[in-house]
Amino acid sequence: MTTALALTNLEASAGGRQILNGINLEIPFGEVHAVMGPNGSGKSTLCHVLSGKTGYEITGSARLDGDELLALAVHDRARLGLIQCFQYPTEIPGLRLREFMLEAASELGIENGAARIVEAAEQFDMTRFLDRSVNDDLSGGEKKRSEIFQMAVLSPKVALLDEVDSGLDIDAVREVAAAVDEMRSPEVGVLMITHYSRILRFVIPDRVHVLIEGKIVASGGPELADTLEAGGYERLRAELGLQAAEEQKAPAPDPFSELPFEG
C-alpha cells in the first residue's frame, strides 16, 4: 500500500518557540489515523503546518502521495489533494455555498462539479444550505457537516480533520462520525486530530498516536484511545516515564491557540 501522508522529522516553531519537535508519521491510503494530545501539545500547530498557514518556521518533510507539501501555498496543497476540515469554519457573508464549491471544484479539476455538489448535499443533508452564505447562521453541528460535505465534493487524497467533534453534543458527534466513516475509502488517508476520545467510539481508527510536547510519544491500535479515556494523559505520561505536567516548564503556547479562527 502506498502512503497517503508521510511526515518526517517535522519541526515547527513560532516566535522563537519550538512547538513541534520532530514528528514522524505515516498514513497509508485507506487508513484512518487519530492524533490525540492534551492542550498545548501541538495539535493545532500540526494542523496549521500541514494545511499551510503562514507564521511558522518549519523544517523536515511532509509528503502527500510522494509530493512535498511544505514549500507550497495553501491552495496548491489543496490542489494536490489535502483538504482540511476546520475546527472553527469561518463565516463568509454573501458567498453562497454552491458558488463556493463550484469554484473550488473547478480549481481542483473535478468533473461534474455541479452534479457532485447536489449529490453530496443530499447525502449530508446540506441541500437547504447550498444557496445560503457559507457557514452563515449555522449551528456548530451544521458547520461541521458543511465541512464534511465540502470534503465529499472535493474528494481529497488526505483528509485533515481538526477537532471535528469539538463543541458538539453527542447526537451531533454521532452524526459527524458517521459522515467521517463514510469517507473511508482505499483512495483516502484520514488524519483526525482530537483532544477527546469521544468521537473514536464512533469512528474506529486504524492507528492512534499520542502527541505530547510536540512529539509522538506513543502509537498503537484503537485500544490506545481506550487507555487514554480510562487514565487520561497523566497516567500515560507516568507509564511512559515522562515528567508530570506540574513539574515541567509550561509547554510552548501555540500563538494561534487564542484566536477564534480554527483554534
Add this chain to the structure above:
Amino acid sequence: MAVLTLDSLQVLDASSPERQNAFRQFENLPLPGPTDEAWRYVDRTIDLESVALVSEAGDRMPADEILAALEPSQHLVIVDGKAVQMAGEGFGIESTKLLDLVSPDTDKLAAAHRAFVDAGVSLSLPRGKSTTAPVLIEVQTTAAKTISFPHVTIEIGEDAEAEVIVAYRSRDGAQAISVPQVEIDIAQSGRLRLLALQEMSLDSTIVVQLRARLGRDATLRLGEVGLGGDLARLDMAVDLDGQGSSADIVGVFFGHREQVLDYRMVLNHRGPKSSSNVLLKGAVEDASQSVFSGLVRIEKPAIGTTAFETNRNLVLSPDAKANSIPNLEILCDDVICGHGSSVGPLEEEHLYYLGSRGISPQRAERLLVRGFFQEVLDRLPVSGMEVALAEILERRFIRGQQMASDQ
C-alpha cells in the same frame, strides 16, 4: 465670473418670493468645504466659476445598460435640469412640484437649488393606488460645463405603493455639476421602494439632496448604488415622523481612480415604535476616497424605536481611503439601537479558508468581493438589476487587480 446671478434668476421666475429668498441665502452663504463638519473628509471643492447655467437642454443620452432588462410602467427623462421627456403613459405624473423639505437657509447648494430649480418630475400616487411596474426617472446631464438643479418629488398617498428608480448619468467629458433634489412624502401606511443608481461620468460632480418624510406605518425602502462622479455626494435625511414608520436603507459603492464618494445619512426618529436599518457597503480602489457619516437621532417621543446602522468598507489599495463615522443620538429610553463600522482589506482568514479549498488568491479575492456586495444586491428594493450591477462591480475590481499585478 459668477454664473448664478440675479439675471439668470430673471429667466426663471424672479417674482417668486421663495426664489428671491433662496437667492439671497445663496449669495450670503459660503461654499462648503473641508472645515465644515458636514463636508469633513471631502477632498474636493466645488468650483461654481467653472460652470454655467444650462440655457438649452441637450440631446437625450443612449439607453442605460444596467436598465436594459427593465420594463418600466413609465419612463421620464429630465435632461440637464431643463426639459422633461416622457415615454409611456401613466397616472400621477406632474411637472415640477416643490415640497420645500430642504431648507435653503443653511446650505449654499440647497439655496442655489431653490433659487434656480427649473425642470422636474413629480409622481403623486393617490390613496390606495399602486404602480404595476417600476417608474423610471432618468436624470441626465449632457451639456458640458453646466450646473443644473433637477427636481424629483414623490408623494405616496395613504396605503398607496410605488416602485421607483432614479438613475443619474452624465455624458463623458461633461465636467458638469448636478445638484438634484429628491423629496419624498409618504402618507399613512404608504410604501415606497426607491432605487437610486448613480452613474455620473468621472469628470462630473453630483450632490443629491434627498429628504423623506414618513407618516404613520409608512415604509421606505431605499437602495443607493454609487459608481460614478469625480465627487459624488448623497446628503440624505429621513424623518420617521409617524408611529410605526420604518426605513430600510441599503447602499453599495465602488470608488476607483480618484473618485470621492460621500454619504451623509441622517435618520430622525420622531414616531414611537419607528424602525430603521442602514447597511452601506463599499470598496475603494486606486486613490479613491469614501466617507460615511451616519446619524441616527432618536427624539423624545420615539419610544420603542429600533435602529441599526452598519457601514463596511473594503480598502483595496494603499492609496485609497475610507472614512466611517456612525453616530447615535438617543434622547429617550426604551429603544434598541446599534451601529457597526469597519474599514480594511479583505480578511486573511477568509482568503485562507478559500485557499484551503484550492482556490487561488486572485480568484478568492474576486469571490470575496462578489460576496461582500451580494449581501446588499440581494436586498435592493427594486429587483432585476442585481446581475448587471454585480458584473459592473466585478469588472471594476478585476481592473484594479490587474493594475496591481502589472506594477
